[in-house]
Amino acid sequence: MISGAYQQRRLIMGWVRGLLIFACGLAVYFFSQTSLIIGPQSIYIAAAVTLVAQGLSQLVNGIRMFRGYRVYRYWTLLVITTLLACNAVMLNMHISNRWLLLSNLAVLLWIFAYGSRSLVGHGKDFVANIFWLCCSLFAMVGLILAIVAVKVGLADQASLDGFGDWSIHAYLVSFFMLIITAVVSLLLLIMHVKAQAGLQAIATLDGLTGVLNRRGLQEAASRMQAVSQRIQLPMGMLIVDLDYFKKVNDVYGHLVGDVVLKSCAETIRAALRGGDVIGRYGGEEFCILMPNTGEQEAMVLAERIRRIIEVTPVSIAGVESMSRETQAIKCTVSVGAVSSETMGYVIDALFAAADQNLYRAKQNGRNRIVSNIEQLLDKSPVKGKPAKRHASVIA
Numbered sequence: 509m510i511s512g513a514y515q516q517r518r519l520i521m522g523w524v525r526g527l528l529i530f531a532c533g534l535a536v537y538f539f540s541q542t543s544l545i546i547g548p549q550s551i552y553i554a555a556a557v558t559l560v561a562q563g564l565s566q567l568v569n570g571i572r573m574f575r576g577y578r579v580y581r582y583w584t585l586l587v588i589t590t591l592l593a594c595n596a597v598m599l600n601m602h603i604s605n606r607w608l609l610l611s612n613l614a615v616l617l618w619i620f621a622y623g624s625r626s627l628v629g630h631g632k633d634f635v636a637n638i639f640w641l642c643c644s645l646f647a648m649v650g651l652i653l654a655i656v657a658v659k660v661g662l663a664d665q666a667s668l669d670g671f672g673d674w675s676i677h678a679y680l681v682s683f684f685m686l687i688i689t690a691v692v693s694l695l696l697l698i699m700h701v702k703a704q705a706g707l708q709a710i711a712t713l714d715g716l717t718g719v720l721n722r723r724g725l726q727e728a729a730s731r732m733q734a735v736s737q738r739i740q741l742p743m744g745m746l747i748v749d750l751d752y753f754k755k756v757n758d759v760y761g762h763l764v765g766d767v768v769l770k771s772c773a774e775t776i777r778a779a780l781r782g783g784d785v786i787g788r789y790g791g792e793e794f795c796i797l798m799p800n801t802g803e804q805e806a807m808v809l810a811e812r813i814r815r816i817i818e819v820t821p822v823s824i825a826g827v828e829s830m831s832r833e834t835q836a837i838k839c840t841v842s843v844g845a846v847s848s849e850t851m852g853y854v855i856d857a858l859f860a861a862a863d864q865n866l867y868r869a870k871q872n873g874r875n876r877i878v879s880n881i882e883q884l885l886d887k888s889p890v891k892g893k894p895a896k897r898h899a900s901v902i903a
């Protein structure tokens with residue numbers, strides 16, 4: 509978080525620097541329009557464009573850094589030297605205004621095209637759409653600069669000599685300022701949205717396994733319950749608990765315990781259907797919420813999870829502090845299953861009933877599922893094979 513805030517500060521300070529140089533460029537341009545200038549007006553305009561280009565290129569560099577793209581350290585230096593050198597040579601050699609203007613416009617066009625490319629949105633989410641908006645705003649400026657360049661290219665010499673008085677300047681300057689303000693504001697909005705999403709993820713995701721934490725789970729359960737109840741579809745819930753996990757910690761250490769937890773969370777997640785939600789309910793307990801799932805389907809999914817954990821040993825080959833012979837650990841889980849068909853839609857009642865069924869599964873010997881299905885089918889609970897030992901080691 510602290511390093512993220514520091515990065516953001518660095519980025520924003522970079523943008524501020526770019527905008528200040530850009531503003532200096534505009535100030536020089538406005539000064540060139542007064543009678544206070546000494547010497548030819550074109551020198552001031554060339555200096556103004558150089559400063560504007562320099563400020564913009566710093567801004568574009570900042571945008572690239574923000575997007576995580578490669579930043580060319582000497583890019584801003586290259587822009588300023590190219591422009592200064594071209595302008596100095598052309599002014600000293602009294603080369604036609606047309607070439608002076610065209611070269612300046614070309615550099616500005618290049619910067620906007622580069623910026624526009626750096627702002628292309630990826631994906632279809634809100635942030636991607638805002639990036640696309642910024643991209644099109646920069647592209648629009650590029651297009652207008654291209655039109656001005658064509659106009660300069662086609663204008664006759666007499667008209668070019670009065671270029672300083674062309675009314676398009678006022679429009680261009682206001683347009684530049686408007687677009688830059690809009691793009692910077694949109695980038696700040698993206699920064700804010702990303703920071704919010706980061707905070708939301710920290711608040712609702714479990715740091716170790718990457719699945720929802722208890723709070724995220726509660727929120728997901730409330731949402732699922734509201735929708736299921738409204739459209740009168742059943743919702744199922746499983747609480748999956750690793751058997752004899754304390755012994756894994758005791759025998760192999762907490763580092764291995766963490767690897768086992770992560771791996772089991774991933775294995776369970778991979779076994780779920782689209783729309784199912786997994787969260788970490790407690791230490792070595794996971795909760796699975798299943799929309800449109802009755803008691804029978806909940807049992808089917810519970811059995812799939814029990815089976816897949818049983819047949820998928822957790823590889824601990826690369827874990828530090830483990831001896832080379834120990835390659836993998838076999839685990840089993842007990843599952844408490846329940847659905848709104850037997851317990852109704854009250855979330856706390858579902859959690860309590862699933863917990864109660866899990867307790868019964870543990871009492872009955874572990875590596876098995878207990879549900880309320882007998883209440884529906886008048887049958888005894890489905891049972892998996894009891895585990896013979898807590899965790900076997902595959903050498």
Ligand SMILES: Nc1nc2c(ncn2[C@@H]2O[C@H](COP(=O)(O)OP(=O)(O)OP(=O)(O)O)[C@@H](O)[C@H]2O)c(=O)[nH]1
Nearest residue numbers: 749750751752753754755757762765766791792870
């Ligand atoms: N490595 C690791 N261990 C954890 C974590 N959270 C909880 N535990 C451990 O999980 C163990 C849970 O032990 P118990 O509640 O006795 O459960 P158990 O040994 O699995 O026994 P049964 O559930 O009855 O089969 C404790 O030793 C906790 O320290 C974690 O994030 N990482």
